[in-house]
Amino acid sequence: GTWKTNMGFVTVYQGLYIKDWYTRQPTKTCRRNRVQWVCADSRSSGEWRQPFETRNGSNRLREIPVISKPEEHLSRALRVSSRARLDAVTKRGKSFNELLRLTSLKKLDTFRQELANRLETYLRQFPRKSKLHPYEDTLVDLTLESIGLNKYGGYNGVLEEILELKKKINIQGKYLSNGIRNAENKKGLEKAFEDAFTSLENIYRKNWGSVERLKLMAIALHRLQIADVDVPTIILAGAPNVGKSSLVRVYSSGIPEVCAYPFTTKTIIMGHFTDSGRTFQMTDTPGLLNRGEDDRNTIERLTVAALQHLNSVVLFTVDLTEDCGTSVADQLELRTAIRERFPRSDRQWIDVLSKSDLDEFFKHESLYLENATDPIRVSAETGQNLEPLKDRFIQATTEAAENQQAPIPKP
Ligand SMILES: Nc1nc2c(ncn2[C@@H]2O[C@H](COP(=O)(O)OP(=O)(O)OP(=O)(O)O)[C@@H](O)[C@H]2O)c(=O)[nH]1
Ligand SMILES: [Mg+2]
Incomplete structure (x- = not known):
């Protein structure tokens, strides 16, 4: 274009x-x-x-700019404006007082522009919330909630404050320049100049908090491990301690912590791997408890959002040995609840039975087999069935990608 x-x-x-x-x-x-x-x-x-025709909603969070500290922004604006000079053509034939007036106006205007333009640039660089992918959208909401920014209206609220500040600076800056224009003598002019600078600076200082919030928001969003919404994704999900992280470690570059107690994984971890030149991402999620949607904490809700919105294959992991601390019956209920939440019935889903090397594995196997379709028994410990499982999820991601290209019928 x-x-x-x-x-x-x-x-x-x-x-x-x-x-x-x-x-x-x-x-x-x-x-x-x-x-x-x-x-x-x-x-x-x-x-x-964003000069390209990128697909609406793809990976927009990566565009979020780096925000400088408000004090740096202010001191830079002061520095630049103090250096502002008139050009030779403007200077020609002017009286001393006239020159002083024009220089003052130029400095004030530079100060106003430096303050307002930077804010304007930030606003332009933040992607519009309505353009975010649904997963990124939920990710943003939950992240901002966890750092207390929902009190300020969340993503849009924080940006709105900056827009207001920018407008205020522009309006006041222009209004204050009238004082300089109308001053009658050198003394009056110097006073008007000083007053104008002080009050513009004060406006910025009074709204310091909103720039700090913008910075806080940008930092929090930069830290996120954002899933690439265009890359085929394999999501490990299941109750706590069933062996999800152990599987992610086997297959991908993600380095989740593996421990013998529940809730080791506290955040969504992205790992990557390639197969025949294609890139895949693998997501380790924290364990989900068998409980109602309203009782879920932030990270559980994010896990559910990943399951819902990413173009993904779900490896639902069940620990039949009950070594994980959750009964097989509870794990089954969780499985049913999660499956029902998906809006698309064509979701690729693989039932994985972990820790097949342990003797207790066979105690509950029959109970599970009645409910799951074609589950695969694996062990991260002995390596049993790890290759066949990989073949299966790669095959499933390919099918998921094909399904996604077909338009989803509207109800
Ligand atoms: N015997 C055996 N133990 C396993 C296997 N896979 C995982 N474990 C053990 O199970 C425990 C939990 O494994 P993780 O991979 O941390 O489980 P998780 O599902 O990620 O747990 P959370 O992050 O807490 O939800 C660890 O002590 C592992 O060593 C397996 O195939 N065989
Ligand atoms: Mg884990």
């Missing part, structure tokens, strides 16, 4: 080349979802975000 920039029009061919219509030269380079551009004669360079 072609985009209008401050240097004219630029064309991107298949996300690879940019033709700059200013110099008529193809120029550099692109990373995914982001194009950096340099005019061939280096007269200008810059960056756009």
